[in-house]
Amino acid sequence: MLFSSIVFIFGFLPIALTGFYLAAKAGRTVAGLWLIAASLVFYGWWNPAFVILLLISVCTNYAVARLILGTESRPRLQSWVTAAGVAFNLAALFYYKYLFAIVGFVSHFVPAVQPIDQIILPLGVSFFSFTQIGYLIDCKAGITRDRNFLNYMLFVTFFPHLIAGPILHNRDIMPQFADHRTYRLSLENLSVGLSIFVIGLVKKAVCADPLSGIVTAGYAHTGGIGALTAWHLAFCYSLQLYFDFSGYSDMAIGLARTMNVRFPQNFNSPYKAQNVIEYWQRWHMTLTKFLTSYLYTPIAMATMRWRIAHRMGVNRAAQQTLGGFTAMLAAPMLITMALAGVWHGSGLTFLIFGLLHGGYLCVNHAIRVFYPGRRSPRLSAAVLRCLATYLSVLVASVFFRAPTVASALDVLTGMAGLHGIQTFPAFGLLHNAFLLVLAGVVWLLPNTQQIMHRYHPVLEDVQAPHPRLLAFGSDLRSALAVGVAAAVGLLALGGTTEFLYFQF
Amino acid sequence: MTLSPRSFLLIATLAAGSVLAGAWAYTSAMRMRFLETGYPIWVAKQTILHRCDFGSVLVLGDSRAEAAIVPTPLPLRAANITFGGTTPIETYFFAREAMKCPQPPRLVIYSHSMPAFLRPGQGLWKTAARYGYIHFADLREVAAMADAIHDESFASLNTSDGLTGVVRDITYAAGFPSIFVPSLVEARAIGRYETNRMLLERTASTRGRVIYPQPADK
Numbered sequence: 001m002l003f004s005s006i007v008f009i010f011g012f013l014p015i016a017l018t019g020f021y022l023a024a025k026a027g028r029t030v031a032g033l034w035l036i037a038a039s040l041v042f043y044g045w046w047n048p049a050f051v052i053l054l055l056i057s058v059c060t061n062y063a064v065a066r067l068i069l070g071t072e073s074r075p076r077l078q079s080w081v082t083a084a085g086v087a088f089n090l091a092a093l094f095y096y097k098y099l100f101a102i103v104g105f106v107s108h109f110v111p112a113v114q115p116i117d118q119i120i121l122p123l124g125v126s127f128f129s130f131t132q133i134g135y136l137i138d139c140k141a142g143i144t145r146d147r148n149f150l151n152y153m154l155f156v157t158f159f160p161h162l163i164a165g166p167i168l169h170n171r172d173i174m175p176q177f178a179d180h181r182t183y184r185l186s187l188e189n190l191s192v193g194l195s196i197f198v199i200g201l202v203k204k205a206v207c208a209d210p211l212s213g214i215v216t217a218g219y220a221h222t223g224g225i226g227a228l229t230a231w232h233l234a235f236c237y238s239l240q241l242y243f244d245f246s247g248y249s250d251m252a253i254g255l256a257r258t259m260n261v262r263f264p265q266n267f268n269s270p271y272k273a274q275n276v277i278e279y280w281q282r283w284h285m286t287l288t289k290f291l292t293s294y295l296y297t298p299i300a301m302a303t304m305r306w307r308i309a310h311r312m313g314v315n316r317a318a319q320q321t322l323g324g325f326t327a328m329l330a331a332p333m334l335i336t337m338a339l340a341g342v343w344h345g346s347g348l349t350f351l352i353f354g355l356l357h358g359g360y361l362c363v364n365h366a367i368r369v370f371y372p373g374r375r376s377p378r379l380s381a382a383v384l385r386c387l388a389t390y391l392s393v394l395v396a397s398v399f400f401r402a403p404t405v406a407s408a409l410d411v412l413t414g415m416a417g418l419h420g421i422q423t424f425p426a427f428g429l430l431h432n433a434f435l436l437v438l439a440g441v442v443w444l445l446p447n448t449q450q451i452m453h454r455y456h457p458v459l460e461d462v463q464a465p466h467p468r469l470l471a472f473g474s475d476l477r478s479a480l481a482v483g484v485a486a487a488v489g490l491l492a493l494g495g496t497t498e499f500l501y502f503q504f
Numbered sequence: 505m506t507l508s509p510r511s512f513l514l515i516a517t518l519a520a521g522s523v524l525a526g527a528w529a530y531t532s533a534m535r536m537r538f539l540e541t542g543y544p545i546w547v548a549k550q551t552i553l554h555r556c557d558f559g560s561v562l563v564l565g566d567s568r569a570e571a572a573i574v575p576t577p578l579p580l581r582a583a584n585i586t587f588g589g590t591t592p593i594e595t596y597f598f599a600r601e602a603m604k605c606p607q608p609p610r611l612v613i614y615s616h617s618m619p620a621f622l623r624p625g626q627g628l629w630k631t632a633a634r635y636g637y638i639h640f641a642d643l644r645e646v647a648a649m650a651d652a653i654h655d656e657s658f659a660s661l662n663t664s665d666g667l668t669g670v671v672r673d674i675t676y677a678a679g680f681p682s683i684f685v686p687s688l689v690e691a692r693a694i695g696r697y698e699t700n701r702m703l704l705e706r707t708a709s710t711r712g713r714v715i716y717p718q719p720a721d722k
Binding site for chain 1 (some may be wrong): 516518671685
């Protein structure tokens with residue numbers, strides 16, 4: 001079920017919220033059970049069979065977590081149990097997401113291997129697998145102590161984040177589910193949550209969806225694409241992806257807030273970033289945190305331990321040597337980003353996307369390590385840094401969207417002008433004005449969390465918006481704005497309704 | 505002035521409701537001003553059908569018959585009630601309505617291209633229901649029949665709005681304004697009236713015969 005669907009908005013959500021508030025009167029357990037039931041209905045709406053898979057995954061991971069917590073006195077056994085639990089999740093992910101592609105690839109070279117039928121990907125398998133892998137590792141590290149099955153079930157299945165994130169950390173969320181104050185009707189949280197949801201709905205339905213047709217058609221016919229058309233296509237997709245995914249994240253954050261749960265921030269105006277390191281601190285922030293905590297840091301730490309064991313330096317001076325930089329920063333970064341790329345999908349395009357970003361990050365870190373110094377504070381320099389970062393991201397996004405490497409290269413060679421300039425795509429004045437408005441929203445306006453900053457919309461601290469006129473408040477102006485925006489969002493539901501991040 | 509959360513929610517709901525109600529009223533009453541060129545053609549033909557004004561010969565089917573069969577020179581009074589992109593499902597309802605007339609047609613020419621028999625099309629909702637000529641009960645009747653004969657093509661058909669099943673039927677049959685928004689945007693809300701009025705008159709004068717392409721949408 002999509003957040004921006006009529007069934008969800010007029011059917012599921014009112015029932016889920018009303019049921020939650022009524023169940024809360026009967027206590028935490030009843031309200032928690034109601035939320036789990038609602039989340040399973042939400043998940044099973046598209047394909048009820050996958051609810052079984054979700055339940056198997058949740059129950060197995062919970063059992064493994066209990067084993068991990070129960071073997072604290074036997075570290076070696078605990079490590080093996082943790083590894084088995086992580087392997088279980090990775091195996092499920094591998095089976096549903098990569099097996100078909102890998103067998104297909106191998107069958108090209110090994111005649112004995114027959115291609116298999118496409119396996120239907122369960123919604124959100126990447127998200128709930130990552131969430132649970134993090135939980136198991138945290139159990140092993142002693143970070144997680146909550147053994148309550150209800151809290152765990154809610155943590156994994158809570159419908160606002162279940163199928164497309166944000167990727168939650170148990171330390172942030174399980175205490176909220178353990179708190180009895182979560183299970184009540186708070187009109188303030190309801191109004192704040194619905195307001196955030198409405199902003200997300202507008203981003204998705206009004207800003208992202210109208211670009212869907214252009215992007216789909218454009219990437220279906222990339223042969224000989226001219227420069228202006230290629231740039232237009234890449235630009236449209238970068239806007240579509242941002243508004244689609246950040247809109248989805250806003251909706252998820254808003255929905256959780258209506259049930260008194262606060263989510264972490266997932267987007268912080270990423271296209272305003274002035275370098276690629278900052279970009280990843282602003283784009284899909286929960287994925288970045290996950291990858292940093294559970295992949296990059298362990299790899300970097302292992303490398304450092306190895307270097308220490310071999311009497312090699314690990315300090316700043318060592319990082320400023322080519323070998324030290326490569327071992328301690330570049331290699332962990334490239335591995336992490338390559339895996340981040342294939343986490344999004346099994347195609348070669350995703351691997352290239354990840355490696356490109358890994359390369360950008362390495363260059364960025366190299367500048368930071370080898371040429372330390374203050375950045376110019378001038379506005380023109382900041383604009384140039386922002387532009388350079390956006391262009392780098394734009395190039396990588398072509399691989400992210402293109403169905404094949406060949407079509408991505410078509411678009412990129414088109415952008416380089418190798419297929420000629422051509423005339424500007426004939427989409428008319430209205431379309432171009434629309435793109436201009438979207439660009440203004442992306443680069444000039446505050447983001448949702450900044451607009452809502454008075455109400456602490458996310459777990460992190462958020463800056464006040466500039467201009468302050470755009471700050472949301474409990475006043476008539478905001479109430480009318482939210483009402484009109486809700487109506488506009490609902491009216492815009494007639495177009496495409498397909499969240500891009502569902503496929504991951 | 506600071507509002508209580510209750511007042512905030514109430515005002516926001518009233519504002520949303522007012523905008524939606526206004527949009528609903530406009531899209532229900534002013535379709536000639538913004539809908540695409542198919543709409544006036546449907547209005548003209550359905551008017552002939554509702555008035556039982558088809559004479560002795562009734563032509564039913566899709567765009568081939570719509571362009572190929574010219575009623576006006578025929579020696580008998582005839583009407584071409586065919587619609588481009590329709591399938592036998594829509595045509596069934598039109599034929600049923602024609603048969604309820606006091607003077608049913610003496611001759612019915614029925615022409616659908618083969619693919620139209622194989623699967624339902626989005627036009628059932630996007631055109632017939634959206635224009636207001638296939639109703640909720642009709643859509644449910646088709647769904648029930650498809651269920652009864654275990655034909656999954658109807659239930660599994662995805663329209664580009666992402667809707668399915670009974671929710672889609674309600675949305676289209678009720679004319680929920682979101683289904684008109686792309687046309688509203690394309691027409692800048694009022695920009696198609698002159699073209700549509702001209703097409704309505706022309707289709708009525710040709711007794712339903714239409715040649716495509718029609719004048720470009722404004």
